[in-house]
Amino acid sequence: MSKLAADLFYFPNLEFFCAILDYDEVVFCRGQEFRRKSFINRTDILGPNKVQRLTVPIQGRRPRIPEGKLLIDYEQKWVMGHLRSIQSAYGKAPFFEHYFPFFEQIFQKEHSHLWDLNLDILTLCLRFLGIPAKIVLVDDPAEIQVEKDIRGHMSTQEPYTTRNYYRATPYFQLFGVDFEPNLGVLDLLFNVGPESKMILSDSVKKH
Template sequence: MIFSCDFFPCIDYMRHLLREEEFWLNTGEQYIKQSYHTRAYVLGPHQVEVLSVPVKKYSNHALIKDIQIDNSSDWGRKNWKTIENCYRNSPYFEHFEPYIYPLFSKKYEELLVLNKESLTICLKLMKVKKTICHQDFSYYDYKDQFIRFNAKRREENADNLPFLSYPQNFGSAFVSNLSILDLLFMKGLESRDIVMGNIFV
């Protein structure tokens, strides 16, 4: 299957990816503003918060591989502060902080590199061994192999499967399909089995 190159992907993304023996990231995909390319959703004390990566101005129909990060603002520090506010008291924050924090303290130039690194970290923390391959794919030539996730309809998923609920830091109602970060900070090494639907919590 061919996946988009997203920033700390949503749980539905990870659920599909973990079921694939082989997967590819599409570096030839058209960049979409306000999509999972530059956004990840986490649960704060009062609402769902957005981790956002600013990018430089780009021409219409720019490809994800050509998008440059705008480092004129300290976006990494701002996002990390949001993560701390949301998860500092979560069960696995201290376990995973040393792996995740460096991504927000380093200055990346290319969005593709940042997003690939965020996926690499998630797979490592879930103890999933997969090789991340990437290539330019044409939607018209490979449309049956593409799988898409819509950030504007975050609580929907790609194949209409129910989401397994798990304890979250805030609120009494479960918020589904957040960034995989939410699940990792709350359930640690059980995250892989929860994503795959192998256990109930």
């Protein structure tokens, strides 16, 4: 059984799903330290004007805090902002009405911890994408025993082209003249629906 260790992102991008696509189990560690400039609380969508980054605000300072203990800051009205941005970007997309209510229900739970929010989102995305990978959770990095470990590989500071997981495979997008690659998974699901897994398979970078 093939196993891979990865970071638990907020609406992961296509690079993430290409990286995990062929593994039976994906391991996530609650006890690993929070990394700045990661996608743990960020995702990108394509709006009417440009690519827009959505960020989940986190409470307090975060030196050396385990990712599983990150608390979401609800004093900032980010939930309504994210929902409005998603609706503005994808309200007219072919599969918006099919998937959006499920994600809206996740937001309505108002998770206290970012980890739990991301886990619910990923579980739903794997189901919609038809990816059978089993999610395995551990508390201590020492517990991780896998064939491949991609934790820390994907950063907001470096383009996906510097890594060997994803190649851009164009699909239908509502906005823009040129195709925008490697957006958050919402862009793929809302625009192409059941064809999403096929697009991901075609987007895996061949070594």
